[in-house]
Amino acid sequence: MRTGVLSRAPARLPLYAAPLLALLASLLSGNALALAPETSPPAPSELPAPTNFAAKDRPGDGGNATLLTWKDPAGLPEGAMIQIRRAVPPAYEWAEVSAVKPGVEHYEDTSAKDGTVYRYEIRVADTAMTTGAPVVSDPVASRENWFSPDRTNSFIASVLFILILLISIAMAKSGKNIFIRRIAGLNAIDEAIGRATEIGKKVLYIPGIQSMDEIQTIASISILSYVARVTARYGADLDVPNKDPLTFVSAREVVRSAYLQEGRPDLYREEMVNYVTYDQFAYTAAVSARMIREKPAAIFLIGYFFAESLILAETGQSTGAIQIAGQADPTQLPFFVATCDYTLIGEELYAASAYLTREPILLGSMRAQDIAKGIVILLGILGIIVTSLGLAWYPNLFKTK
Amino acid sequence: MAPFVDRLLNLDRRWLFLLVFAGVAVPIIMPMGLPVTTTASTRSAFEYIEALKPGDCVLISYDYGPSSAPENDPMAEGIMRQCFMKRIRVVICALYALGGLQLANNSLAKVSAEFPNLKYGVDYVNLGFKDGPAAVMKRMGDDIVGAFPTDVRGTPLAQIPMMKGVRSLRQVSVVVTVATGLIGEYWITQAHPQSGVPIIVGPTAVGAPKYYAYLNAGQLVGMLSGMKGAAEYEKLLAGRYPELGRFYKTTHAFTATKGMDAQTVIHFIIILFILIGNAAYMSQRAARRKAAAR
Amino acid sequence: MNFEFGRVALVVLFALLPIVGIALGFFVPALRARGPLVVGFFAGIIPILSLYIPKRFLSGETGMRPRLDQWLIIVYGFALLLGIVNVIQNGTRKISRRESGWPYSIVLLTGLIVTGALGIWGAVSGQGITTLPDGSGTPFKWIADHFFLPLQATIFALLAFFMASAAFRAFRARNTEATILLVAGILVMAGRVPLLEFLAAPFPPLQPAAAGASQALGKLTEWIMQTPNGAAQSGIIIGAALGAASMAIRVILGIEKGYLGLGGGE
Numbered sequence: 001m002r003t004g005v006l007s008r009a010p011a012r013l014p015l016y017a018a019p020l021l022a023l024l025a026s027l028l029s030g031n032a033l034a035l036a037p038e039t040s041p042p043a044p045s046e047l048p049a050p051t052n053f054a055a056k057d058r059p060g061d062g063g064n065a066t067l068l069t070w071k072d073p074a075g076l077p078e079g080a081m082i083q084i085r086r087a088v089p090p091a092y093e094w095a096e097v098s099a100v101k102p103g104v105e106h107y108e109d110t111s112a113k114d115g116t117v118y119r120y121e122i123r124v125a126d127t128a129m130t131t132g133a134p135v136v137s138d139p140v141a142s143r144e145n146w147f148s149p150d151r152t153n154s155f156i157a158s159v160l161f162i163l164i165l166l167i168s169i170a171m172a173k174s175g176k177n178i179f180i181r182r183i184a185g186l187n188a189i190d191e192a193i194g195r196a197t198e199i200g201k202k203v204l205y206i207p208g209i210q211s212m213d214e215i216q217t218i219a220s221i222s223i224l225s226y227v228a229r230v231t232a233r234y235g236a237d238l239d240v241p242n243k244d245p246l247t248f249v250s251a252r253e254v255v256r257s258a259y260l261q262e263g264r265p266d267l268y269r270e271e272m273v274n275y276v277t278y279d280q281f282a283y284t285a286a287v288s289a290r291m292i293r294e295k296p297a298a299i300f301l302i303g304y305f306f307a308e309s310l311i312l313a314e315t316g317q318s319t320g321a322i323q324i325a326g327q328a329d330p331t332q333l334p335f336f337v338a339t340c341d342y343t344l345i346g347e348e349l350y351a352a353s354a355y356l357t358r359e360p361i362l363l364g365s366m367r368a369q370d371i372a373k374g375i376v377i378l379l380g381i382l383g384i385i386v387t388s389l390g391l392a393w394y395p396n397l398f399k400t401k
Numbered sequence: 402m403a404p405f406v407d408r409l410l411n412l413d414r415r416w417l418f419l420l421v422f423a424g425v426a427v428p429i430i431m432p433m434g435l436p437v438t439t440t441a442s443t444r445s446a447f448e449y450i451e452a453l454k455p456g457d458c459v460l461i462s463y464d465y466g467p468s469s470a471p472e473n474d475p476m477a478e479g480i481m482r483q484c485f486m487k488r489i490r491v492v493i494c495a496l497y498a499l500g501g502l503q504l505a506n507n508s509l510a511k512v513s514a515e516f517p518n519l520k521y522g523v524d525y526v527n528l529g530f531k532d533g534p535a536a537v538m539k540r541m542g543d544d545i546v547g548a549f550p551t552d553v554r555g556t557p558l559a560q561i562p563m564m565k566g567v568r569s570l571r572q573v574s575v576v577v578t579v580a581t582g583l584i585g586e587y588w589i590t591q592a593h594p595q596s597g598v599p600i601i602v603g604p605t606a607v608g609a610p611k612y613y614a615y616l617n618a619g620q621l622v623g624m625l626s627g628m629k630g631a632a633e634y635e636k637l638l639a640g641r642y643p644e645l646g647r648f649y650k651t652t653h654a655f656t657a658t659k660g661m662d663a664q665t666v667i668h669f670i671i672i673l674f675i676l677i678g679n680a681a682y683m684s685q686r687a688a689r690r691k692a693a694a695r
Numbered sequence: 696m697n698f699e700f701g702r703v704a705l706v707v708l709f710a711l712l713p714i715v716g717i718a719l720g721f722f723v724p725a726l727r728a729r730g731p732l733v734v735g736f737f738a739g740i741i742p743i744l745s746l747y748i749p750k751r752f753l754s755g756e757t758g759m760r761p762r763l764d765q766w767l768i769i770v771y772g773f774a775l776l777l778g779i780v781n782v783i784q785n786g787t788r789k790i791s792r793r794e795s796g797w798p799y800s801i802v803l804l805t806g807l808i809v810t811g812a813l814g815i816w817g818a819v820s821g822q823g824i825t826t827l828p829d830g831s832g833t834p835f836k837w838i839a840d841h842f843f844l845p846l847q848a849t850i851f852a853l854l855a856f857f858m859a860s861a862a863f864r865a866f867r868a869r870n871t872e873a874t875i876l877l878v879a880g881i882l883v884m885a886g887r888v889p890l891l892e893f894l895a896a897p898f899p900p901l902q903p904a905a906a907g908a909s910q911a912l913g914k915l916t917e918w919i920m921q922t923p924n925g926a927a928q929s930g931i932i933i934g935a936a937l938g939a940a941s942m943a944i945r946v947i948l949g950i951e952k953g954y955l956g957l958g959g960g961e
Contacts, residue, residue: 062751062758065543098566110544110568144750155747165944212954213767222953226881245774248781250954257956274785275778279499279843281468281850293796299942306582307468307607307851314857317864318414328935330928331611338865346931347938351952361950369941376933400594415861421859433896435889436906438913467844468851490951536764547756606887614932629887645873665888667855672881672890674863679877682867 047124047132048073050082055120055137060148063114066140068107070122079127084109089139094121112142117223121326128316146360154400165368172364180366185324186355189223189300192322193230196297203227204239204296204321206287206312209280210302212246215350220303221250222353223326227300228258232267240273240291245282248275257268285309288315301325302349305332313339326352406688409681417674424670428662435665437658441634443617446601446623449575450480451641455488457574458567460598463495464534464584469605470492470504470554475657476603477579478508479638481525486518486642490563491525494549496584502530506553515648521563529553533592534584542596560568560649561682570596571691575622585612589620603630628664631657701752701759708737709766730956732949738763739947782807810838879919886916 010363034090050070058065068084084107085094097120100107112118117139124132172178196203205227206258207220224240231238240255242248252273259268288311291299299316309325309332316323317339325336326344336343344352347369354362379398386394407535448461461480465473484491493509509527513519520528526666527603528549531537539604540548545568546558558564566572578588585602591614593600599622602612615621625634639646649656716730745753745760753759786800786807813835824837832840868874877933886893891912896906945951 060749062749067868098568098838109572120698126709145746145842146750148747148749151747158743162944165941169950211771215942215946216952222951225953226958242778245776245778246771248778249774253953254956261956271785271788275781278778279847280776283849285846285850289796291797307605307854310857310861311850311853314861317861328938329611330935331608333931335861338861346935350699350938350942353951357953363943365941365945365950366705369937372937372941373934376937412863414863416859417863418856421856423857433893435892435896437889440913440917441755442917444954453860458914466847468847528737536761578833610924611919611928611932614929617921617929619923661888663888667859668888669890669893670883671859672884674859675866677882679865679868683746 036359037312045274047077047080047126047130048075049124049133050196051135053120053122053135053137055118055140057140057142057145058108060145060150063142063144064112065108066112066118066120066142067108068120068122068137070105070135072102073124076124077126080126083123083125083131085121085123085134087121089117089119091117114142114144115243117141140204151400153397161368164371165365168368168371169361169364172360172367175360178360178363179369180351180355180363183325183344183348183351183355185344185348186352188322188342189227189356190230192298192300192324193227193234193236195322196231197234197236199297201230201295201297202239203298203300204291204294204316205238205240205286205300205311206303207240207242207247208253208302208305208327209243209283209308210247211244212250214304216304217244217247219328219349219352219386220326221247221254223255223300223302223356224251226353226356229262232259232262232264235264235267238272239290239294239296241276241283241287242274243276243278243280245275245278248273280308282305284311287312288364291315291319296321299323301336302344303327304317304329310335310339316340351396406681406684409677410685420670421667425663426668428666429659433520433662433665435662437629437632437661438631439633439635439637442613442624442626443630444623444637445632446625447483447601447637447641448563449601449622450483450489451487451576452644453487453489456490458490458492458563458572459484459501460492460494460573462576462578462580462584462588463493463508463579464497464578464582464588465503465504465605466497466500466581467504469601471603471655471660472580472628472631472657473581473603474504474508475628475655475660476625476634477480477504477577478512479631479634479657480577480603481508481512482515482600482648484643485512485519486525488519488566489574492526492528492564493566494528495530496531496532496534497581498532511654522556523563527553528558528634535587538570538587538592539595540600542592544569549584559571559591567612570598573598575599575601577601581605586615591613591622599676601625628657628660632661643668663668697754699757699760701755701757704752705762705766709734712737728955729951731955732952735950739943743947779807779811806842810835813838879923882912883916883919886919888914905918908950 050073053068053070053252055066055068056082058067080102080309081099082102082104084100086097086109087094097109097111098107109118109120118141119139120137121134123134127295141156143147193203205224207224208214209215210217212218212221230236230239238255240251243252252270255273258267259265276283291312292315296316296319299321300313301316302325305327309327313323313325313336324342324344325350327333327336328346328349330346333343333345339343350369351366354366383394428558441489453459459480461477463477481491483489495505504529511524513521513525516524519525524655529552530547531548537548542681549558551557552561570576570592576588576592578585578600580586580588580602581604585608588600589602592598600620601623602615602621603625604612606629609624609626609630612621612624612626616624625631635649635656639649649658710883713734715729716726716733720730727777734811737810741753741759741763745758748754755761783804786804788794789800790804791802804927813833814824817833823833823856826831826939827833866873866880880931886909889909891905891909892902895901942951946954
């Protein structure tokens with residue numbers, strides 16, 4: 001139990017001795033706030049006191065929080081709680097902060113303010129509100145931190161991944177040949193658009209229902225850029241109905257640029273890229289109706305879809321169109337696989353821009369992705385071996401907050 | 402035979418739709434009372450809540466909209482009934498923008514009416530809706546009041562008796578996210594690592610396969626998948642609490658157990674379609690091979 | 696004026712820098728493409744840094760990261776306005792040119808104008824968008840409850856029909872993989888419902904055996920979902936997450952420019 005100098009002052013000293021000694025102590029220590037607080041009167045000895053009590057700034061946060069840790073004493077009665085109180089030196093008015101159940105052994109005080117020094121006191125309280133001997137902490141002040149140590153493993157993994165990416169791109173730029181396996185769905189894009197041109201029907205491109213803050217939508221718009229260039233080249237009609245307004249704006253820019261780059265601005269029409277509605281099923285109904293009325297020859301369902309995926313794909317299938325779908329999230333993939341001619345699964349969607357353009361830099365980044373996947377597989381195999389040998393610390397290396 | 406097989410393979414899909422309609426409508430009009438068997442993932446969720454003590458706090462997050470209400474409503478209401486039976490405090494919130502709050506209000510009104518001895522603010526509270534689910538969860542991990550300064554009625558949380566001592570997700574015993582779409586995953590990948598709060602998820606049947614990966618990894622303590630999961634939960638509740646057993650038997654309201662009759666028939670019809678379609682396809686293939694051999 | 700570092704940084708990065716970029720772009724066309732990439736870099740790097748650096752100016756409640764999220768919502772609102780204008784333009788064009796399906800455009804525009812007007816009136820007049828001060832519902836809410844919600848549920852309900860027709864047409868045992876898919880699909884569909892009890896219902900002597908078989912089928916189903924399915928889902932999730940991370944870094948570093956219509960990597 002920590003107490004200050006004064007509380008142990010013998011009873012026989014003169015009355016003025018206590019303040020004099022306090023002043024002396026503060027002058028010597030140079031820190032007036034290190035004055036020990038007046039603690040609560042000693043309690044009955046039946047209730048034990050917690051041990052190893054420490055108060056510190058909560059690590060890895062934006063400040064305004066302190067972290068208290070302690071060890072619960074043995075022999076606590078049923079229903080006992082650990083009371084936590086706080087005071088701001090030099091005034092020692094203890095204010096209730098919280099009470100926690102035994103077994104928790106820590107508390108985060110998120111009502112602390114940066115720059116204010118606090119002292120904390122914890123004590124056991126039973127159901128009759130009798131309290132045990134208090135334990136007081138050293139002074140503590142919270143502050144902002146520059147780094148979250150809880151996320152060190154994630155930080156290392158991110159830095160490693162970026163390094164692998166940059167090295168792979170540098171190798172690709174130096175002329176190293178990078179192999180990328182055949183992806184049937186991407187090979188079929190030109191064929192699908194060619195078919196649409198031959199029979200004089202439009203190409204319908206549905207870029208998913210999520211917004212541009214979703215990485216699958218960005219991948220979809222990249223593929224749309226390629227599709228628009230091919231439709232401009234072949235002279236096929238393109239229709240891009242959108243559910244999300246940001247995606248609509250991006251898609252419009254991308255299609256317009258594609259037609260300009262192909263030297264066919266005359267073929268571009270504003271109504272090619274259109275906004276339908278924000279509601280998921282109203283959008284589905286509108287696009288399905290468009291498919292049935294206009295019978296496109298090729299339908300692309302590329303992006304992030306939810307429950308409407310099967311309705312759109314099955315309606316498209318019923319019109320006889322060639323369908324190419326792609327989604328990274330596995331939830332709707334079975335429906336696409338069952339109803340579409342080609343499906344891009346998982347990361348094939350993200351490989352599309354590299355695959356279609358064959359730009360060395362993009363191919364290099366694909367290689368980096370595969371290297372990272374290889375590392376994850378190796379770590380997984382290592383984990384199986386290590387955990388089977390009973391070494392339980394291994395999974396904790398990968399836990400992150 | 403060949404013309405029949407060809408006609409079968411090219412059958413107008415409207416006949417299929419008619420059969421499906423009959424398969425769903427008839428069991429609803431004439432319930433069969435088919436039995437429900439429970440699965441490990443649902444039992445795990447049930448036992449986790451059963452192990453909680455009176456006064457513990459459970460957060461139920463309404464992360465779905467009206468379109469999946471027939472699957473998700475029975476899940477949320479079943480868990481709410483279990484908590485109320487055990488006098489576990491229930492905190493309700495809605496993070497799904499299109500209709501989540503309305504569903505939360507309807508469910509709470511319905512279930513709380515069955516427990517007139519429980520009081521709002523003491524035994525349960527409705528925090529209302531907040532947009533930006535990931536940011537809200539991050540905030541709740543540290544400070545629930547920061548995310549929801551007041552409840553749905555506008556009362557500051559500091560004035561609500563049951564919220565004393567429930568400052569963040571760390572003081573919540575388990576979060577039950579009844580979800581369609583991404584929000585259920587956010588609870589698992591963002592809220593759980595940050596605060597360590599255990600998660601039970603109640604996804605729609607189409608989203609359930611993905612959550613098995615999280616269940617196997619120990620990131621979930623239980624899962625109720627689709628209407629079947631909800632029906633299993635109702636069976637477990639009826640088995641543990643006779644009053645709830647009587648309720649589920651006699652209520653005229655829709656329950657997941659009643660919906661299972663229609664689901665059974667429709668599964669049977671679809672399996673039949675698959676078998677007939679494959680039989681016709683095999684027959685056609687055999688005929689083509691025979692013709693090619695000649 | 697509040698000159699917090701985070702606010703000033705955001706104004707410089709997302710207001711001043713783009714304006715300077717656009718102005719310079721008039722004189723140096725090569726810079727025109729760079730501007731969006733620079734803005735994209737900062738828009739991407741700030742949330743990543745806020746994951747690791749808990750400083751308040753970056754990750755706090757009024758830090759750069761939450762402000763960016765709020766700005767996204769504001770940008771969204773303007774984009775929504777563009778979308779609505781586009782809907783009205785397309786609708787009126789279809790009606791004036793009597794293009795295929797033009798009567799539906801009349802229905803669409805009527806619904807848009809009436810519902811939008813009621814919602815805006817509720818907000819501007821202070822009466823409330825969905826609930827009037829006396830607690831009753833507004834006309835906007837009536838339209839939502841009687842048109843929007845039932846129509847939404849109807850379209851969602853179509854899934855059952857489409858699933859049946861897809862199952863009839865697409866689940867064919869064309870090769871080994873398709874056969875495995877087929878068998879697994881049938882087992883899971885049968886195991887998730889009391890199918891054997893349903894089939895045995897007219898035959899009481901078979902019911903105990905059906906119940907036992909149903910239990911076993913249920914366990915097999917649970918194994919299929921947990922083991923092969925769980926493993927495959929984990930693999931796809933991890934692969935897709937790595938792909939997403941790679942794509943995100945390419946976008947942030949300006950290597951991936953297809954989504955801006957600027958062509959391949961550079």
